[in-house]
Amino acid sequence: MQQLSMVDIDNIAHGAGILGTGGGGDPYIGRMLLAEEYRRGSVATLMDPDEVADDDLVVASAFMGAPSVVMERIPSGDEAVEALRVLERHLGRTVTAIVPMECGGLNSMIPLLVAAKTGIPIVDADGMGRAFPELQMETFGVYGVSGSPIAICDDRGHSVLVDTGADNLSMERHARGVAIRMGGVAYIAEYPMSGSDLKRTAIPRTLTLARSLGKAVTQAKSSGRSPLQAVIDSxxxxxxxxxxxxxxxxxxxxxxxxxxxxxxxxxxxxxxxxxxxxxxxxxxxxxxxxxxxxxxxxxxxxxxxxxxxxxxxxxxxxxxxxxxxxxxxxxxxxxxxxxxxxxxxxxxxxxxxxxxxxxxxxxxxxxxxxxx
CATH class of the missing domain: 2.40.390.10 (CV3147-like)
Structure with a gap:
């Protein structure tokens, strides 16, 4: 495991913007929330997939909804933590590792923020390898993990639990309806899974890739080389x-x-x-x-x-x-x-x-x- 510096966070934010394929939310907001958390002395710890124990409880953390709404309703940073706690209480178990739902945009920053706030390590992996607009569009679900129960929270302290069993498409539809009623954006904890399922279904080391992309762009700009070619090479x-x-x-x-x-x-x-x-x-x-x-x-x-x-x-x-x-x-x-x-x-x-x-x-x- 390794502690991430704010330089690492900045590089991940830049790289995740590229992997976000235009979506996943603006990483700038999450980066600023993380900077404030780091100023308070918190640090996010990155965990390689190989370090996850088979019987660990791993949960995906994210926001869902229209990215443009996040720009209008800036989160406090506590919403995604509350979603995690709601799911823990429902399951009667403590989460031992967090994994990003996707490695793109703001949804690379939200799980890092949860990791920094809670001290729970974040796994260097994700379920999309990019950003996708719907919750069933995750490799976790593709290869047999149930997305629900899912905890959904908003910025007013409201929370909802949705359990559609193994039907991940229905989970998406119900959760989307809740997020719309919450104003178009919500914060979620989903796909509770074992460490063995995580290692079987996740796309490995995508946060490291995002960090490498961001670092490559920064170094290319400072040395007068092409940022584009740096991205392609990475x-x-x-x-x-x-x-x-x-x-x-x-x-x-x-x-x-x-x-x-x-x-x-x-x-x-x-x-x-x-x-x-x-x-x-x-x-x-x-x-x-x-x-x-x-x-x-x-x-x-x-x-x-x-x-x-x-x-x-x-x-x-x-x-x-x-x-x-x-x-x-x-x-x-x-x-x-x-x-x-x-x-x-x-x-x-x-x-x-x-x-x-x-x-x-x-x-x-x-x-x-x-x-x-």
């Missing part, structure tokens, strides 16, 4: 295995609305010389990048939008006309590519008609392929 030497630039240009159009607890919409990115144009479709996170009728990348592979100058990620709720950006694709790890996984979070799960084709197998004229 991804291609990880279990993700492949990354590429899809388009560099400017944002020329954004259509976005919050409905059903999600931020949905499209964005158009046009090359600086007007020779190419890519449309991104998103539901909290980017789902598909298309140039005309040609698919450049598609869920569950990652699609992220980076600021051209800084290499930092731009969330879907922060996309604005005129931004100069780089659209990148990152391949998913093998655990997210099985038929069982694609049934849960492949294109059809989002109503996307195009079939999934692995990013590394998509050959498109104009899309820049930069493997390490």
């Amino acid at each position: 991804c291609t030497t990880s279990i993700y295995g492949h990354a590429r630039l899809l388009l560099e240009g400017k944002v020329v159009d954004v259509a976005r609305a919050t409905s059903g607890g999600f931020v949905r919409g499209t964005a158009e990115i046009r090359a600086f010389d007007d020779s190419r144009s890519v449309e991104l479709s998103f539901q909290n996170e980017h789902l598909i990048a298309k140039e005309g009728d040609t698919v450049l990348a598609i869920v569950p592979d990652l699609i992220s939008v980076l600021d051209t100058e800084t290499g930092l990620a731009i969330n879907t709720e922060s996309l604005r006309f005129g931004q100069r950006v780089q659209v990148i694709g990152i391949a998913t790890p093998s655990i997210m590519r099985t038929p069982e996984a694609l049934d849960v979070f492949g294109p059809s799960a989002f109503g996307v008609e195009e079939p999934w084709v692995p990013l590394e197998n998509i050959l498109v004229a104009g899309a820049v392929h930069r493997d390490a």
